[in-house]
Amino acid sequence: MKNFALIGLAGFVAKKHVKCINQLKGNLVAALDKHDNVGFIDSIFPKCNFFKNENNFFSYVKNRKIDYVVICSPSYLHFNQIRRSLLSGSNVIVEKPPVIKFEDYKKILKLEKKTKKKCFCIFQLRLDKKLKKLKKDTNQTVSKSNVEIKYYTYRGSWYFKSWKNTKNYSGGLLVNIAIHFFDILLWIFGDFKKIKVKKRKDSRVEGTIILKKAIAKWIVSIEDLNNKNNKIKSRYSRTMKIDKKIINFDKFNDLHLTNYKEIMKGNFHISEFSNIIKLLSVLK
Numbered sequence: 001m002k003n004f005a006l007i008g009l010a011g012f013v014a015k016k017h018v019k020c021i022n023q024l025k026g027n028l029v030a031a032l033d034k035h036d037n038v039g040f041i042d043s044i045f046p047k048c049n050f051f052k053n054e055n056n057f058f059s060y061v062k063n064r065k066i067d068y069v070v071i072c073s074p075s076y077l078h079f080n081q082i083r084r085s086l087l088s089g090s091n092v093i094v095e096k097p098p099v100i101k102f103e104d105y106k107k108i109l110k111l112e113k114k115t116k117k118k119c120f121c122i123f124q125l126r127l128d129k130k131l132k133k134l135k136k137d138t139n140q141t142v143s144k145s146n147v148e149i150k151y152y153t154y155r156g157s158w159y160f161k162s163w164k165n166t167k168n169y170s171g172g173l174l175v176n177i178a179i180h181f182f183d184i185l186l187w188i189f190g191d192f193k194k195i196k197v198k199k200r201k202d203s204r205v206e207g208t209i210i211l212k213k214a215i216a217k218w219i220v221s222i223e224d225l226n227n228k229n230n231k232i233k234s235r236y237s238r239t240m241k242i243d244k245k246i247i248n249f250d251k252f253n254d255l256h257l258t259n260y261k262e263i264m265k266g267n268f269h270i271s272e273f274s275n276i277i278k279l280l281s282v283l284k
């Protein structure tokens with residue numbers, strides 16, 4: 001049985017991770033959060049040791065055999081927490097974006113060599129079946145595609161008061177939300193050559209990106225589309241049009257468990273995401 005420790009237990013995404021650890025018959029032995037609204041854990045991992053202090057959490061991790069520290073904290077904390085986890089003798093599973101600066105990515109690779117531990121990432125959209133097929137088909141063609149991405153994913157007023165809307169903490173809308181489709185674009189259509197951000201505000205950004213095998217126009221918006229003047233009825237609509245074909249990628253939120261299974265096989269290592277981390281360094 002694998003032992004896990006988790007950072008950011010009280011947050012939104014941590015619940016998906018706790019579910020995965022449970023489904024994989026792992027044991028969550030410790031967790032850290034600065035907030036203590038974590039009572040849900042009693043019905044799943046009743047013996048989990050809860051910490052509010054990061055130093056105490058890492059002393060605990062260092063003194064026990066913890067296979068993976070799972071990082072579900074705000075993105076600006078990831079690098080330091082990855083560093084401390086590796087130095088404490090654990091592998092890491094970190095939510096997207098693993099880090100925001102490319103220099104930090106390079107430091108992690110060095111730390112991995114020093115500690116002989118590894119850092120893995122959650123980028124679950126790469127596991128969507130339709131997108132996997134598109135990648136396979138694209139690998140077999142030489143022509144360049146015209147791509148259009150419309151990524152509408154509503155967020156209420158809380159978002160604008162949260163760390164997620166603070167550029168230094170999350171990287172802003174492009175890093176925090178558009179990262180999902182930018183990663184997919186690079187993964188399917190190859191390296192990026194040029195990116196242009198045309199219209200930018202807190203709740204909506206538009207632009208173009210030129211990749212090795214595609215030219216893509218994209219829009220990401222967290223505005224409410226569900227109003228009378230708009231044809232779109234849902235508050236969420238995530239589509240990719242490739243030449244004339246439309247792919248809908250609305251269901252990717254259920255792919256965490258598949259991502260965990262890949263990590264357990266040694267896949268989804270941070271080095272598989274170097275291109276997207278490089279792009280984030282340009283965007284932020």
Ligand SMILES: NC(=O)c1ccc[n+]([C@@H]2O[C@H](COP(=O)([O-])OP(=O)(O)OC[C@H]3O[C@@H](n4cnc5c(N)ncnc54)[C@H](O)[C@@H]3O)[C@@H](O)[C@H]2O)c1
Pocket residue numbers: 007008009010011012013014032033034035054071072073074075077095096097122123124176253
């Ligand atoms: N893969 C996905 O689809 C997906 C979805 C949502 C979020 N995420 C990523 O997961 C991470 C967390 O996002 P979230 O939506 O759960 O955020 P959140 O704000 O809901 O949760 C973050 C948690 O971290 C805790 N925290 C903050 N500072 C801390 C500190 N210094 N020490 C310990 N705990 C601290 C907060 O109290 C909170 O409980 C982010 O990196 C985000 O990009 C990924």
